[in-house]
Each structure stands twice: as structure tokens, then as C-alpha cells.
Amino acid sequence: xxxxxxxxxxxxxxxxxxxxxxxxxxxxxxxxxxxxxxxxxxxxxxxxxxxxxxxxxxxxxxxxxxxxxxxxxxxxxxxxxxxxxxxxxxxxxxxxxxxxxxxxxxxxxxxxxxxxxxxxxxxxxxxxxxxxxxxxxxxxxxxxxxxxxxxx
Amino acid sequence: xxxxxxxxxxxxxxxxxxxxxxxxxxxxxxxxxxxxxxxxxxxxxxxxxxxxxxxxxxxxxxxxxxxx
Numbered sequence: 001x002x003x004x005x006x007x008x009x010x011x012x013x014x015x016x017x018x019x020x021x022x023x024x025x026x027x028x029x030x031x032x033x034x035x036x037x038x039x040x041x042x043x044x045x046x047x048x049x050x051x052x053x054x055x056x057x058x059x060x061x062x063x064x065x066x067x068x069x070x071x072x073x074x075x076x077x078x079x080x081x082x083x084x085x086x087x088x089x090x091x092x093x094x095x096x097x098x099x100x101x102x103x104x105x106x107x108x109x110x111x112x113x114x115x116x117x118x119x120x121x122x123x124x125x126x127x128x129x130x131x132x133x134x135x136x137x138x139x140x141x142x143x144x145x146x147x148x149x150x151x152x
Numbered sequence: 153x154x155x156x157x158x159x160x161x162x163x164x165x166x167x168x169x170x171x172x173x174x175x176x177x178x179x180x181x182x183x184x185x186x187x188x189x190x191x192x193x194x195x196x197x198x199x200x201x202x203x204x205x206x207x208x209x210x211x212x213x214x215x216x217x218x219x220x
Contacts, residue, residue: 003180003199007168010192056192115166119191123160123168126190135157143164151156151183 009119011057011089015068017121018059018089022070022081025117028143029109031072031079050093050103054111057089072110077103079110113143120145158183167195 013021023033059068069082077095084090091110093103124134127149136148157173170187172180180199188194 002172002175003184003197004169004171005184005187005197006195007170007188007191008193008195009166009168112165116162116164119162119166119168122190123162123187127158130186132158145162147158147160147162149158149160151158 008056009115009122011054011115011118012060013118014060015083018081018083019070021117021121022072022114024121025113026072026079026110029074029106029113031074031110034071034073034078047094047096048098048100048103050100050107052091052093052104052107052111053084054089054091054115059083059087059089061087077106079107081114116143116145120147123147156183158187160187 011018026032069080072079072081077093077098080092080094082090082092091107093107095103124147128134130151132149132151134147135150136146138146140146156175156179159171159173161169163169168187168191170184172183175183184194184197
């Protein structure tokens with residue numbers, strides 16, 4: 001044993017990175033990315049909506065032409081990730097026949113998984129760039145990710 | 153050169169716990185600082201006995217020079 005450090009991720013990324021991270025993260029919760037569909041609000045349907053702001057996030061502006069919104073869906077529940085005017089990442093949950101509490105819980109699960117995926121992406125990318133080698137990687141049953149990195 | 157390892161755990165909510173293995177002295181702090189810069193906000197840091205091993209050797213050397 002020598003040093004143990006505990007860290008809380010801060011999401012600082014441009015939209016293309018967020019799109020990749022959200023796409024990779026939500027599958028494990030049964031959500032899939034949908035494109036080109038109207039939101040239920042645009043279709044005039046009655047749904048429950050819940051908006052959650054992701055603390056510790058800063059989405060950098062980019063002029064790559066990417067639309068700064070990504071929609072994921074699972075059995076009638078939709079989550080719309082977007083960047084607000086202040087640059088904070090938000091998720092708007094929509095569902096028919098669902099309570100606000102359920103939407104908030106599912107939204108928080110999505111945010112947690114996106115945060116985990118972002119932390120994984122950052123750590124692996126940055127350590128590899130410093131010539132460190134991933135020697136072992138495991139995903140536990142509770143979805144905890146364990147990585148062992150070697151530096152010579 | 154000695155093998156240095158990092159054991160990193162990312163919880164389902166994204167919290168990161170990293171432990172240095174086989175790393176002695178201030179190099180531990182360098183690796184902890186690097187991870188903090190990569191991930192975000194540091195919540196806690198614990199130094200254990202291995203960190204102090206190299207520092208003890210340095211102190212011994214200083215004592216030797218002191219006798220000259």
C-alpha cells in the first residue's frame with residue numbers, strides 16, 4: 001500500500017465526446033440512441049417530464065456542426081441529453097404513465113452511468129497517452145469497473 | 153526500473169478510487185496528482201507506510217553527511 005486517492009469526476013468535454021460517451025453508457029440500462037424522431041411534446045402527447053441538471057459538468061462549445069442533443073429511449077421512456085445556455089449538461093426524461101419519482105430515478109441512473117463512462121474514457125485515454133499500459137480490466141456484477149495500469 | 157502500478161476502481165456512479173502499488177516516496181503524490189487532473193475533484197487522499205519508505209532512506213543519507 002502507498003497512496004489511496006478518491007476522486008469525483010467533473011465532465012468537461014465537447015459535444016462529440018459527450019455523444020460517444022452517452023452512446024456507450026446507456027446500453028447497459030436497456031436504452032438505445034434514437035435519431036430523427038419527434039419528441040412526445042412535439043407530437044402533442046401527454047407525458048410526464050422531469051429535468052435533471054448534471055452537476056460538475058461543462059460542455060465546451062464546438063463548431064463541428066454536430067447537433068447538441070442526443071435522444072435515448074427504452075420502452076416508452078425517453079431521455080434527451082442537451083447542453084443548456086450556460087454550458088451545463090442536462091437530461092430531460094419523458095414517459096407515459098410514469099411518475100416523476102420514477103423518471104427522476106431512471107434519469108439519475110443514466111447520469112451515473114454516463115459519468116462512469118466519461119471517467120473511464122478520460123482515464124484510459126490520458127494514461128495511454130503517457131505510455132502507461134492497461135494490464136487488466138474487469139467489470140464486476142454491480143458494474144464497478146476495475147483497471148490495473150502499469151508504468152515502467 | 154521498478155514496476156509501478158495503479159489499481160483504479162470506477163464505481164457505477166462514476167466515483168474513482170485509485171491506489172498506487174510499488175510506488176514509494178513523492179512519486180506516489182505525482183501519480184495521485186496526475187489522476188486528480190485527469191478525473192476532476194479530489195475528495196480524499198490517504199498516505200500509507202510505503203510512501204514514507206524512501207523519505208526514511210533520504211533522512212539516513214542526510215545523517216551520514218552530517219557526520220562528516
